[in-house]
Amino acid sequence: MKSRKLSPIQLLSIGFVLLSLTGGFILCLPFSSASGGSTPYLDALFTATSAVTTTGLIVVDTGSHYNLFGQLVILILFQIGGLGYMLFFVVIALFLGKRLTLHNTLLLQETVKKPIRIEVIKFSKMILLFTFAVELIGTVVLSLYFSNYFPMPHAVYSAFFHSVSAFNTAGFSIYSDSLSQFNNSLMLNIVIILIFSAGCLGFWVVFDTYRHIKNKFRKKKPSHLSVQSKLVYCLAFIFFIVGTFVIYFSEDWSAMMPFREKLLSSVFQTLTAVSTTGFNTIDIGAMSVTGLVLIIGFMFIGAGPGGTAGGIKITTLGVLLASLSSILSQKERVNIFNRNISLEIVQRAFAIFSLAAIWAFMTLVVLSFTEEAPFIQILFEVFSALGTVGLSTGITSDLSAIGKCFIIVTMLVGRIGPLGIGLSIFSKHRELVRYPKGKIFVG
Secondary structure, eight states: OOOOOOOHHHHHHHHHHHHHHHHHHHHHSGGGBSSSSOOOHHHHHHHHHHHHTTOOOOSSOHHHHBOHHHHHHHHHHHHHHHHOHHHHHHHHHHHTTOOOOHHHHHHHHHHHOOOTTSOHHHHHHHHHHHHHHHHHHHHHHHHHHHTTTSOHHHHHHHHHHHHHHHHTTOOOOSSTTTTGGGTTOHHHHHHHHHHHHHHHSOHHHHHHHHHHHHHHHHTOSOOOOOHHHHHHHHHHHHHHHHHHHHHHHHSOOOTTSOHHHHHHHHHHHHHHHHTTOOOOSSOGGGSOHHHHHHHHHHHHHOSOTTSSOOSSOHHHHHHHHHHHHHHHTTOSSEEETTEEEOHHHHHHHHHHHHHHHHHHHHHHHHHHHHOOSOHHHHHHHHHHHHTTOOOOSSOGGGOOHHHHHHHHHHHHHHHHOHHHHHHHHSOOOOOOOOOOOOOOOOO
């Protein structure tokens, strides 16, 4: 019997699982911890999975529990996980002078989600160059900033760690309070926001924007942003305005906190949730229910596709809203910015949203039974894991073994994608039989 090759999405899924298992094994060993003792494998696996999926949820404090080696292992995991391990496979293959097979090229295509008009290897090289350039610039700028507070060696290391973490929207920090101690620093807030924005918008959107600006300056023939870029920018701007406004007015700020600090904290917390980065400059556990519910929505949606962000993606929401508008206005086609959206894309958007919601509901039911925490905190934890965000109200380290296992799987589901997981499990067969139509009343 002829064996069937694994599909690209199945290979990607297996790759992320193996990375998590391997990373967990390394992090559980004594030479990874600051104390020199072993870390329980479940906790190490949780940390490794959180890094590979660029989530940032932690059961032990990264800065105090792990030594330099352990922290660098975590950094490598979220660097690989953020870009997709196939990109590093390409680098190694090209360095060794190897050519990619058709199957590996399809796997790379699934990783980078490149536009059809650009050759996949060329686009992958552009992504890597852009990634390392942003992380390098971020490291230099943050080093200058941190040098005001720490000795230069620590300042450089902290800058490097947080720059890579921000670009990959990983949310890992070597400080126990994340970035809360710098919440009133305009420079740090702006630099971190710029770094994670470069990663979360999606590499195609960044490339499309660069091409558009370049053509404008060169006064070439008129160029327009793609529908995807317009949709990402439009919805992200709406989320930014709404989120900043709601958080600013819904939180019980200290009477001593100045307007500038309140506004800065509101802006940062909105953007770190929308981008699924996971850094925080305020105590998430002390936020109002209104603020938590808003952030839950942002974490579930996420940012642009084809980048380092998690969530179901902001474009998925855009397609669903356009489809809903089309149904309510009784139009035959779904249109966005005067462009027709194919039925296949609409169906994929519906499938992604539905599968994510179903998994979130199932996990929520289980954790509501196994965990002793307020429902809103459990709800927040589940959607933080599913959106690969990493924000927490403080219950992560107190999760039961079952709760940790479900959050681990949820983080993998969020990183690979609910639809990707579904396609990995259910084999694709040709539809050989067509049945007569049946009528079902809905609504």
